[in-house]
Amino acid sequence: MSLLKLENVHSYYGRIHALKGISLEVNEGEIVTLIGANGAGKSTTLRTISGILHPREGRILLNGQDISHMEPHKIVYAGVGHVPEGRGIFPKLTVRENLEMGAFTINDRAEIERRMEYAFSLFPRLKERINQKGGTLSGGEQQMLATARGLMLKPKILMLDEPSMGLAPRLVELIFDIIKQMNQEGTTILLVEQNALMALSIAHRGYVLQTGQIVLSDTADNLKANPMVQHAYLGIE
Amino acid sequence: MLAFSLVSGFALSAFVIVLAFLFQNTAVGASVMQRFGVSLVNYTLLNLPQVLMDGLTLGFVYAAIALGYTMVYGVLEFINFAHSEIFAIGAFVGVEVLIALAAYGLIGGQNSLLSAYLWLLVALLAGMLVAGTMAVLVERIAYRPLRGAPRLVPLISAIGVSFFLQDAIRLIESVTTGQFHRIIPAFGNFDNRIPLFTVAGNTVDIQIKSLIVIVAAIIMLVGLNYLVNATKVGKAIRAVAQDRATASLMGIDVNRIISMTFLIGGTLGGAAGVLYALKFTRIDPFVGFFPGLKAFTAAVLGGIGNLTGALLGGIVLGLLETFAGTYMSIFTMGVAGAEYKDIFAFGILILVLIFRPQGLMGENVAQKA
Numbered sequence: 197m198s199l200l201k202l203e204n205v206h207s208y209y210g211r212i213h214a215l216k217g218i219s220l221e222v223n224e225g226e227i228v229t230l231i232g233a234n235g236a237g238k239s240t241t242l243r244t245i246s247g248i249l250h251p252r253e254g255r256i257l258l259n260g261q262d263i264s265h266m267e268p269h270k271i272v273y274a275g276v277g278h279v280p281e282g283r284g285i286f287p288k289l290t291v292r293e294n295l296e297m298g299a300f301t302i303n304d305r306a307e308i309e310r311r312m313e314y315a316f317s318l319f320p321r322l323k324e325r326i327n328q329k330g331g332t333l334s335g336g337e338q339q340m341l342a343t344a345r346g347l348m349l350k351p352k353i354l355m356l357d358e359p360s361m362g363l364a365p366r367l368v369e370l371i372f373d374i375i376k377q378m379n380q381e382g383t384t385i386l387l388v389e390q391n392a393l394m395a396l397s398i399a400h401r402g403y404v405l406q407t408g409q410i411v412l413s414d415t416a417d418n419l420k421a422n423p424m425v426q427h428a429y430l431g432i433e
Numbered sequence: 434m435l436a437f438s439l440v441s442g443f444a445l446s447a448f449v450i451v452l453a454f455l456f457q458n459t460a461v462g463a464s465v466m467q468r469f470g471v472s473l474v475n476y477t478l479l480n481l482p483q484v485l486m487d488g489l490t491l492g493f494v495y496a497a498i499a500l501g502y503t504m505v506y507g508v509l510e511f512i513n514f515a516h517s518e519i520f521a522i523g524a525f526v527g528v529e530v531l532i533a534l535a536a537y538g539l540i541g542g543q544n545s546l547l548s549a550y551l552w553l554l555v556a557l558l559a560g561m562l563v564a565g566t567m568a569v570l571v572e573r574i575a576y577r578p579l580r581g582a583p584r585l586v587p588l589i590s591a592i593g594v595s596f597f598l599q600d601a602i603r604l605i606e607s608v609t610t611g612q613f614h615r616i617i618p619a620f621g622n623f624d625n626r627i628p629l630f631t632v633a634g635n636t637v638d639i640q641i642k643s644l645i646v647i648v649a650a651i652i653m654l655v656g657l658n659y660l661v662n663a664t665k666v667g668k669a670i671r672a673v674a675q676d677r678a679t680a681s682l683m684g685i686d687v688n689r690i691i692s693m694t695f696l697i698g699g700t701l702g703g704a705a706g707v708l709y710a711l712k713f714t715r716i717d718p719f720v721g722f723f724p725g726l727k728a729f730t731a732a733v734l735g736g737i738g739n740l741t742g743a744l745l746g747g748i749v750l751g752l753l754e755t756f757a758g759t760y761m762s763i764f765t766m767g768v769a770g771a772e773y774k775d776i777f778a779f780g781i782l783i784l785v786l787i788f789r790p791q792g793l794m795g796e797n798v799a800q801k802a
Contacts, residue, residue, distance in 0.1 A: 248678050272684035284679040286672050297672050300665075301684040349684070 198257075199224045199384050200245070200276075200353055205254035205264075207237075207244045214240045216408040217254065222353060227375070227385040229395040229416070231429055232405035238388040239281050241405070242355045245386075246278040247271040258353075273301055277351030279342050281358050281388075287331025291322055294330050294341055298348030308348070315344040318374050336367045343371060353384040360391045372398055392429040396420050404429070438492075438748045442485050445756050452764060453477040464766050477760070482629075482637040484759045485752070490643040490712065492751025493650035497705035498728030499735070499743035500657065501568075501698030507674045507738040508694045511576070511584070514591040516702055517725020518598035519568045523703025524710040524720055525602055527560035528615050541620035549621030557649070557707045564703020567598075568695040577688070602718040614717045617710050646708045653701055654744060660697070661740065670694055674738075723775070727754070730782040736795020745793060753777050 198221040207215040215237050222228045230238045243249045245256055247268035256264045263271050272278075286294050295315060299308045316323040319340045325333060330341060339359060346354050356375065360368040368391070376398050379385050389395035396402055396416045404412035404425060412425070419425050426432040453474045456462055462473040469476055498520055505513045531552070534540045540552050575594045579587045606613040623645065626638035661667040672680040673690045681687050709724060710716050731750045735742025757774040785792060 246682055248681065267686070268678075268681035269684045269686045272682060278682045280679055280682060284676060284682070286675045286679070288675055289668065289671060293668055293671075296665075296668060297680070297683045297685070300669065345683075 198222060199259060200386070201257040202241075202245070203255045203257070205241075205244060205251045205256060207240055207249050207251050209240075209249075214408055215244060215251070218405075218408070218410055219254075220403050220410060220413070222384060222386050224352075224384055225379070225382070226401060227379050227387060227399045229387040229389055229392075229399040229402040230405055231389060231392040231395060231402055231419075231425075233428075234390075235407075236405040237408040238405055239357055240408075242278060242280075242357050242386070242388055245271075245355065246276055272349065272351075275352035277346050277349045277354040279346040279354070279356045279359065281361070285330040285333075285338050285341050285345070287329065289330055290327050291325050291330060291333070291341060292327065294345055295322075295348050298345035301349065311348050311350065315347050318347070318377075319344050335362050336364060339363055339367070339371065343374065347378065351383065353386060354378065355386045355388070357388045358390060359387070360389060360394060368394060392425070393420075437745050438489070438752075441745075441749050441752055442488070445752055446481055446485070449477055449481070449756060449760050450474070452760075456764060461764055461766055465763060473763075476763070479635045480759060484755050486629075486637070486639050486643065488752035488755035489748065490646050490751070491755055492748035493647050494705055494709055494712070494724065494747075495728045495731045495751050496744045496747025497650050497653060497701050497708070498724055499731040499747045500654075500740060501702040502729050502732040503735070503737055503740060503743040504670075504694050504698045506732070507740075508670065508691060509576075510738075511587055512591065512729070512737075513571075513576075513695075513698075514588070514725075515571055515575075515594040515598060516568075516698065517721030517728075518595050518602070519564050519571070519699045519702040519721075520706040520709070520725060521602060521716070521718060521721035522567050522598065523560035523564035523706030524716045525606070525615065525706075525718075526563040526703070527556040527707030528617050528710050528716060530556040530559045531618050531620070532615065535618035535620065541618055544620070546622060549623075553621065553623075553645075553711070557704055560707040561700045561703040564706065565696045565700035568699025568702070569692050571598075572692060572695040577691075599718045599721075606718065614715065617714050617716075623711065642711050646712055649704065649708055653704060657697070657701065657740070666690070666693060727775075727778045730778050730785075734781060734785050734792055736792025739792065739794045742792055742794035750778055750781070753781070 200222040202218050202220045205215055205218045206213070218241055230241060232238050240249065244251055247263070247266055251264050255262055258274055258276065263274060286297065289297065295312050296308065299311060302308055321337060322340055322344055325337065330338065333341060343356070343359060346356065359371050359375070363371065372394055375385060375387065387395055387399060396419055399416040402414065402416050402419045403410050404419070412419070412422070414422065420430070457473050465471070465473045465476050471479070498516070501516045501519065502513060505511065531540065534552050540549055571594055575590045576587050579590055603613045606615065623642040625641050627641060627644065628636045628638045630637055661670060669680065669685045669690050670693065672683065672685060673687055677687055727750055728747065731746035732743045734749060735744065735746030754774050754777060757777045758771040761773060762770040
């Protein structure tokens with residue numbers, strides 16, 4: 197059984213029909229990526245899964261349980277982590293407090309400290325900034341903080357929205373290495389990326405979105421070889 | 434914070450002393466000499482310590498109310514105009530509890546001082562509990578259903594709730610007690626004055642109830658500071674204030690946190706109500722209106738949404754108002770008496786909104802507000 201399954205999901209922003217019947221599956225242990233142009237509905241898909249938007253039609257199943265109309269915080273408790281687009285860190289909380297918020301669902305202090313140490317081992321830069329306000333970090337550091345905060349939850353499935361946006365190439369590689377490492381340690385990943393080449397290089401499978409619909413789904417290797425994907429998303433003529 | 438209240442106290446003191454020197458040899462000085470038998474400068478100096486003390490007391494009451502406005506604004510970016518009635522509810526519950534206790538002979542008369550303080554604490558806690566609960570109910574009934582509506586809508590709802598609560602208090606008080614002006618029973622030694630020090634033969638003292646107001650307010654402020662900065666709930670409140678959607682992605686129940694914010698703000702407002710009743714003895718259903726507006730001014734002055742700002746704004750406003758109330762009639766030879774002191778509070782509101790809309794401590798909220 198798949199860990200996460202969307203069945204014919206329709207979402208709206210007011211009167212705008214943003215998702216027009218999305219069906220997709222993420223199996224346990226996979227890295228699955230959603231690629232597509234701006235406004236294709238990638239972020240909307242993640243926001244619908246995490247309950248910020250509710251689907252008007254269709255169902256979202258987590259381990260077979262319908263979470264379509266749960267409140268966002270309950271979906272977090274059910275095991276879905278979401279690192280939102282544009283980083284969404286808390287600018288007036290310190291690095292430490294931001295990470296503590298990531299572990300809001302956990303009450304064991306010692307466990308929180310252990311996870312924080314683990315996050316710092318991946319991002320030593322954050323440890324140097326531990327008492328600094330999130331808003332004073334550089335863009336790259338803020339992305340590290342957002343990713344590290346996603347790790348604090350130890351979700352069953354972690355959804356990352358554009359983790360490479362606005363980052364220097366070296367940092368992009370670091371973030372993607374860490375995503376891969378998390379996956380090898382057992383976290384299932386749903387990755388939304390503009391940088392399709394990067395995303396397909398670490399993903400097992402991928403879906404291509406166009407104006408709120410899935411137009412293609414295949415293994416990452418096949419997508420990379422697909423002429424339509426090459427032309428539209430990989431910049432290969 | 435302490436430094437700031439000292440500075441503002443000094444600034445105001447210096448201002449009136451300079452004024453006193455300037456007017457010493459004019460008709461103003463002469464009229465003071467004629468009425469009190471001392472020079473204008475001496476008269477000003479003699480009154481100064483007492484004015485500072487009274488100003489601080491009033492300032493702490495404003496600060497405690499202002500915190501309720503500013504906390505709710507911080508989380509929802511919405512001015513809860515019903516907060517002044519939450520304050521009034523706290524005052525009424527406290528006073529009614531004390532009246533009942535007096536009727537049963539538990540306070541006043543031969544009862545021990547210790548019991549007076551304990552029962553005052555009980556009345557305070559009762560006022561806090563009811564006011565806090567009421568604030569949560571108001572949010573649940575009148576604001577939450579309007580969360581997605583344009584900004585003006587919950588604001589109008591708040592004004593409606595404010596009127597509704599005023600008249601609800603009046604109705605309940607009229608039906609159950611036959612009157613809606615209530616007076617706190619005399620008990621304990623709260624009216625006594627403790628001499629602090631003597632300046633040039635004049636004793637500066639502080640009323641015990643003023644001392645209680647200051648001490649209680651400081652305890653609440655320290656408690657609030659701890660709650661907001663060091664506890665998990667406090668961090669969640671700050672997270673929700675900064676980004677509600679992201680906070681929910683952390684597993685924070687946003688509605689619960691908003692209720693918590695109203696509970697804390699309402700509790701502080703209720704406590705301020707009981708303390709106000711203790712200090713000024715007489716209350717009516719409209720008692721919240723002016724303190725509420727002034728506390729709102731204090732919150733704006735300090736930078737709305739900023740907790741420290743609310744505290745400082747409250748203290749500055751309390752000092753300013755007391756200074757104006759004491760010295761204005763002297764310097765104008767009775768033309769503009771203490772009854773004009775409110776000009777200062779609301780004049781400040783206008784000046785702040787024009788020249789520094791983000792307030793003393795606030796960050797730039799222009800794009801938010």
